[in-house]
Amino acid sequence: MSAPDRRSRFPASQARKGGRSGDAPLAIVERPATLVQVTARKGRQAELAAAIGKALALELPEAGRVATAADKTALWLQPGSWLIEAPAGQRRVLPASLTQALNGIAAVVDQSHGRCIIEISGAEARAVLARLCRLDLHERAFAVGHSAATLVGHVSCLIHRADGETTCFRLLVGSTFAEWLLDEITAAAASYGWSFNSAGEAAA
């Protein structure tokens, strides 16, 4: 049974600001979350979709898309495999309840410790990402609800466009790459100005 883990993936980084200060600097925030990967066993994908629908009232999205219902989000990872994101407080219950609900249908792996979410938002979020990522992230090509597994700053990431008042992207990255990716993002944002808050500080 996994213990609740609220540690930040950025032990060396305090809340801080940097770069040129502007009216709307890039806001970089670590979003604490419960992350569970579900992978359909051979030939069981339809059953997995039905079971997730029943257990979480969530529809598994097609490739390159994200689906949200209430406090849960499902992100397509690869054929037959999705990542379920839930609030950090569900770390104790969600992996266990999914393991039970999907017994024999899918492999269930708690990734809450293995991955982390960096959210970047602000008017210049797209311009900053253009310096780190080769994909076309313009509204017409990558709208709210779109996602892509790709390289950002040479690191494998799952990037998706989130809903918000300002342009907002979330990057799912391996926890051990998180500090490196933060360095890349702050360097790319230096000409606009940026602020950073880790998970612990955001919760306080």
Next chain:
Amino acid sequence: MHLIPCPYCGQRPQDEFHYRGDATVKRPAPDAGEQAFYDYVYTRENPRGWHDEWWHHYAGCRQWIKVRRNTLTHAVAASAGPADALPEATP
């Protein structure tokens, strides 16, 4: 930049992929003999023109995919999932 059309992710830059070799080789029958297995493991054509290849989309969907690439022009005619067949022939 060379773009490769992943059947799952769409057009992606080549640096998201690793080349994984000739996709046309077939494993011989268990009793085919030493020479057949030597060829299966080591002997490769070096075609000038269209070639069916394995590419691993390691930084994307992590699938091995089949890509029909022209070794002379780098044009890509088709791609398919690992269990799917590429079209019969490319002119």
